[in-house]
Amino acid sequence: MRVILLLVALSQAAAFILPRSPLSVHRGSPLAAALYAKTKFKNFEEMxxxxxxxxxxxxxxxxxxxxxxxxKELVTVxxxxxxxxxxxxxxxxxYPNLGDKYDVEGLPTCILFKGGKxxxxxxxxxxxxxxxxxxAPFL
Structure with missing residues (x-):
């Protein structure tokens, strides 16, 4: 079973990291390099x-x-x-601009987007x- 968990790493060419395993690894480790693949988007809205x-x-x-x-809970979800x-x-x-845009005042904050909203x-x-x-009621 493949777990899809996007770890957003926006830069000039926005890259989103897709873990292939629910393992918790340091992103700079060789194991992390084997577990993660990148998908690029122009910006958060495009994603x-x-x-x-x-x-x-x-x-x-x-x-x-x-x-x-x-x-860990989100990997399960x-x-x-x-x-x-x-x-x-x-x-x-x-990416504080995204936190500001979506009024994130406390952490962690999870927002469910549907149809981009x-x-x-x-x-x-x-x-x-x-x-x-x-x-569940929003799916």
């Missing part, structure tokens, strides 16, 4: 438009403990809801079952 299924975006920071715990929803992560320290917001650490229950 939102690209996917037909809803996109659950986790706004996080690397220094945030609850955000790290939430990542991504694997158990494959085909229904895709999961993406945006580092708000690297935000339809539901969750703030704080949630378990996978809670996340699935929250987003």
């Amino acid at each position: 939102l438009e690209k996917f037909e299924e809803p996109l659950l975006v986790d706004f996080y920071a690397t220094w945030c403990g609850p955000c790290q715990l939430m990542s 991504g694997s158990t809801m494959s085909g229904q929803v895709k999961v993406a992560k945006v580092d708000t320290d690297k 935000p339809v539901h917001r969750m703030i704080g650490l949630l378990k996978a079952d809670q996340i699935k229950a929250e987003i």
Whole structure:
């Protein structure tokens, strides 16, 4: 089973990292290089438009403990809801403009996008079952 979890790494040529495994690895390690593939988009909006299924975006920071715990829960959501929803992560320290644009005031914040528009917001650490229950009415 392939888990799709998008780790957003926007730059001039926006690159989105797609982990092939739910393993937690340091992004600079050789193991990470073997597990991750990149897909490029011009910007965040293009990514939102690209996917037909809803996109659950986790706004996080690397220094945030609850955000790290939430990542594991999102891998579970991504694997158990494959085909229904895709999961993406945006580092708000690297891309504060996206956090500002979507009024992210606390971390972690997850926003479900459908048709490129935000339809539901969750703030704080949630378990996978809670996340699935929250987003189910919007799928």
